[in-house]
Amino acid sequence: MADLSITAANVGVASSITKVVVVEAAEAITRGMAVYRNGSNSNKATKAINTASASTAVYGIAQSESASDGDFIAVATSGTIITGASMTVGQLYYLSSTAGKLMPYADLTTNDYINGVYRATTSTKAILVLENNGIQSP
Numbered sequence: 001m002a003d004l005s006i007t008a009a010n011v012g013v014a015s016s017i018t019k020v021v022v023v024e025a026a027e028a029i030t031r032g033m034a035v036y037r038n039g040s041n042s043n044k045a046t047k048a049i050n051t052a053s054a055s056t057a058v059y060g061i062a063q064s065e066s067a068s069d070g071d072f073i074a075v076a077t078s079g080t081i082i083t084g085a086s087m088t089v090g091q092l093y094y095l096s097s098t099a100g101k102l103m104p105y106a107d108l109t110t111n112d113y114i115n116g117v118y119r120a121t122t123s124t125k126a127i128l129v130l131e132n133n134g135i136q137s138p
Contacts (some may be wrong), residue, residue: 003101004085004093006032011084013063018079021060025027025067027078033062033100034117035075045073048115056095056113057132058080080127087120092129110136 008031013020026044027033037059038046048058061081062071087093088104095115096103102117116131 002107003096003098003103004083004087006084006102007067008032008084010082010124011061011063012082013076014080014082019077019082020063020074020103020114021077022072023059023075025071025073026069028066028068029062029064029073029100030066031062034058034095034102035060035062035100044069045075045124048095049093049097049099050108050112050115051097053113053134055099056134058095058096058115058117058130060130061117061128062100075132076128078128080121080125083118083120083126084124086123087114087126089122092116092119093126108137110137 011032026046034048035045036048060075062076067073093102118126
């Protein structure tokens with residue numbers, strides 16, 4: 001398998017109790033990407049990736065249209081979202097080695113940081129788990 005193929009136009013909030021916050025972007029970010037708060041860059045939202053320990057602390061999933069450095073974006077930090085991807089119900093999806101992307105567990109490789117982001121509750125919706133454990137794949 002490979003990274004989830006996310007259609008940005010289909011990403012959204014799926015519940016009235018989903019928490020969404022507004023943060024400043026540090027780089028180009030599109031709807032559906034996993035982001036973390038970059039402490040070395042004024043705590044701006046940056047694409048999360050599983051190959052660097054600092055960037056594995058997933059903060060949430062971008063909910064805004066495409067943004068550039070300095071733009072403010074909405075980020076879902078808890079609750080249920082519409083992922084914009086076709087998923088397997090029950091599957092937990094993890095940070096990918098491609099910045100901002102997500103993938104199934106089977107695609108993790110040696111030394112990748114194993115951080116779950118969301119679990120599919122339907123083929124298009126998921127509940128955010130944001131499991132920032134800092135454990136590396138053997």
